[in-house]
């Protein structure tokens with residue numbers, strides 16, 4: 001009998017051991033499965049609602065971007081917070097509308113950092129939950145302390161002080177000096193014997209300018225952009241020195257893809273957030289020989305193909321690293337499109353039947369929807385919602401709270417005023433989205449969009465963007481009210497007919513501005 005009990009005892013011990021082993025391996029797998037998803041956010045520049053074939057463009061094909069839509073969710077009612085770059089990016093990173101902070105319209109090329117380092121930011125939140133965070137590409141949010149960036153020394157504060165572990169930047173825009181990359185705190189390839197001088201008020205050094213030596217230009221400016229010539233293109237602002245550090249315009253996309261790939265490869269063993277902020281399709285539009293003359297729409301079309309190539313390269317990298325099934329890919333734009341943004345690159349002449357805004361009124365800079373209604377595609381790792389379209393009202397300001405929630409943060413700090421957790425909307429589970437949002441135009445009126453209605457506050461100013469891109473600004477000394485559902489191109493001003501509605505929306509906007 002004791003032998004029997006002994007055997008039973010051994011049996012129980014073995015069974016328990018097995019059970020523990022089983023539980024362990026289960027929990028190991030589940031913790032592996034539960035590794036937080038990576039986020040690759042491809043933030044394009046000036047790409048319009050109608051610029052890619054997934055959004056109905058017929059004159060150009062963007063197969064890589066379209067593939068994201070086929071495998072993900074295409075949002076056809078999505079907004080950047082503003083019609084220019086700096087405020088939209090400010091909102092994306094801080095979760096607040098940028099008009100709450102002065103000086104966030106379009107940052108100068110030597111602007112000081114516009115984001116307070118004490119602020120909550122999207123990368124900071126992700127960092128605290130174990131993400132490695134990186135930004136590659138256009139920054140345009142200022143660098144350095146109140147004196148601006150020290151190009152010849154340590155450039156700080158910047159992205160590394162607001163939550164990024166790695167940065168490789170075009171400091172402002174491609175059309176602003178200095179035309180150099182900044183990696184983490186330093187200008188890349190800077191020869192200390194050839195220091196950089198930048199001035200936004202007057203000429204420095206003896207490099208030719210577009211104004212004095214137009215015969216040296218490979219691309220002529222149509223507006224402004226006639227200061228220092230770098231690589232045959234005159235820019236905004238004057239610079240001299242730093243010759244070895246100058247970027248090559250034709251290989252900017254390749255450089256940004258290369259640095260993105262490195263970041264992905266180096267961080268593949270833990271969750272990462274990569275903000276790939278492309279130079280395309282901003283001016284100056286320079287197409288690599290792979291894409292030059294390939295679109296039939298001139299340089300503006302060629303750089304759309306170049307952008308599509310960028311997307312394809314990133315997806316290829318994720319696939320090769322077996323990361324595609326644990327990575328969220330977001331594709332969007334910082335503001336609406338512009339055809340002539342200051343260079344004679346034949347964008348207008350060769351536009352043909354292509355409609356950058358997809359028919360929306362206005363464009364970049366504008367208070368009308370062409371200014372800030374943008375393409376937004378999200379490919380989720382599990383492939384759920386493949387190829388669906390969501391017409392939910394969404395705003396880029398909500399990525400902060402939504403991705404924070406995804407990473408396990410339920411409550412963000414009170415300095416985040418505007419960002420809402422709309423994760424269920426971004427995931428396609430909720431088809432309604434926000435009840436309202438605010439749009440900021442460039443130096444112009446602010447709009448309030450709620451349900452079927454859009455109210456544009458009265459403000460006097462020029463009807464067209466004054467420096468020539470032929471875009472309606474939205475300025476009007478009296479209120480504007482549009483039924484955005486019935487009249488998405490904002491043609492019929494209903495303000496005189498519905499004074500009560502105007503009053504209601506005006507009050508709501510006023511109250512939100514006070515927050």
Ligand code: NG6
Pocket residue numbers: 045046084085086106140173175223224225236282283335341342467
């Ligand atoms: C404008 C520039 C334009 C572009 C824009 C910023 C002129 C005439 N126009 O001032 O070319 O650089 O600023 O664009 O200089 S954004 O997408 O970064 O907001």
Ligand code: CA
Pocket residue numbers: 045046084085282334335
């Ligand atoms: Ca832009």
